[in-house]
Amino acid sequence: MKVRFWGVRGGIPVPGPDTVRVGGNTPCVEVRTPDGDLIILDAGSGIRPLGLALQREFPKRLICSLLISHTHWDHIQGFPFFAPARRRHNRIVIFGEKRVDERLEQILAGQMRAVYLPFALKDLHADLLIKEMRDGETLVIGDHTLVDVRSLEHPGGVFGFRITNRGNVVAYATDVGHGPSGLDQRVVDLARSADLLIHDAQFSVEQKAHHWDWGHSSWEDGVRVAIAAGAKRLALFHHDVLATDDELEELEQRVQTVFPGAFVAREGLELIIPARE
Numbered sequence: 520m521k522v523r524f525w526g527v528r529g530g531i532p533v534p535g536p537d538t539v540r541v542g543g544n545t546p547c548v549e550v551r552t553p554d555g556d557l558i559i560l561d562a563g564s565g566i567r568p569l570g571l572a573l574q575r576e577f578p579k580r581l582i583c584s585l586l587i588s589h590t591h592w593d594h595i596q597g598f599p600f601f602a603p604a605r606r607r608h609n610r611i612v613i614f615g616e617k618r619v620d621e622r623l624e625q626i627l628a629g630q631m632r633a634v635y636l637p638f639a640l641k642d643l644h645a646d647l648l649i650k651e652m653r654d655g656e657t658l659v660i661g662d663h664t665l666v667d668v669r670s671l672e673h674p675g676g677v678f679g680f681r682i683t684n685r686g687n688v689v690a691y692a693t694d695v696g697h698g699p700s701g702l703d704q705r706v707v708d709l710a711r712s713a714d715l716l717i718h719d720a721q722f723s724v725e726q727k728a729h730h731w732d733w734g735h736s737s738w739e740d741g742v743r744v745a746i747a748a749g750a751k752r753l754a755l756f757h758h759d760v761l762a763t764d765d766e767l768e769e770l771e772q773r774v775q776t777v778f779p780g781a782f783v784a785r786e787g788l789e790l791i792i793p794a795r796e
């Protein structure tokens with residue numbers, strides 16, 4: 520499998536001289552399987568440059584799945600600017616939470632109302648299939664890819680994903696809190712023996728002590744999950760808006776002394792996950 524980071528920041532895009540190396544776009548991760556499945560995790564502002572790259576690669580027809588962990592704005596704000604959604608011959612299957620209060624389609628259309636944007640969801644002419652999912656479901660994508668969906672702790676709710684293809688595993692747990700009493704076992708289960716765990720690392724340990732109920736993790740939580748789950752690599756993800764390149768690079772060195780497989784997720788970083796026998 521191949522994983523590429525297009526947006527790694529939480530909250531709001533933060534372009535500027537302090538974020539050029541790690542990147543300022545909000546969450547978007549591209550996962551490709553050896554079978555040619557294309558899975559996009561979240562539609563933060565990083566999905567815009569991903570869309571441009573996909574247009575160049577698939578000028579005739581693109582088929583992909585977009586998994587939305589939750590609909591906080593930093594995870595959907597890039598969707599209106601995802602260029603492949605404008606082309607009639609493309610097919611995008613969008614998976615998001617089935618809620619009782621509002622349908623996923625209404626939420627996506629809601630951020631594109633005329634008061635916010637000069638075009639609407641109906642102006643995106645691709646074949647958009649909107650599928651709502653529930654906690655505990657397993658999605659089937661293509662012939663050899665399964666995605667386990669688990670509900671995790673975050674204000675308003677969030678889904679974590681475990682993507683499995685021919686024995687390889689990528690786990691995605693962004694915007695997730697572990698509470699004061701210890702690790703959330705559901706996150707550990709999602710990340711069990713994963714080749715790569717992408718984990719929320721919004722907070723420093725000190726920040727988390729003040730905001731433990733905000734539904735985010737410290738980098739230490741990510742390391743503890745990775746160790747408990749036996750994950751090989753750990754991508755620290757959803758960086759705080761105030762974290763500078765210098766601070767994150769320093770953090771990376773510190774974390775690697777505790778867990779050598781850890782690294783700071785950066786825009787443009789691509790990982791190849793070797794196939795298992």
Ligand SMILES: [Zn+2]
Pocket residue numbers: 529530591593594694757
């Ligand atoms: Zn977020």
Ligand SMILES: [Zn+2]
Pocket residue numbers: 589591673694
């Ligand atoms: Zn959130």
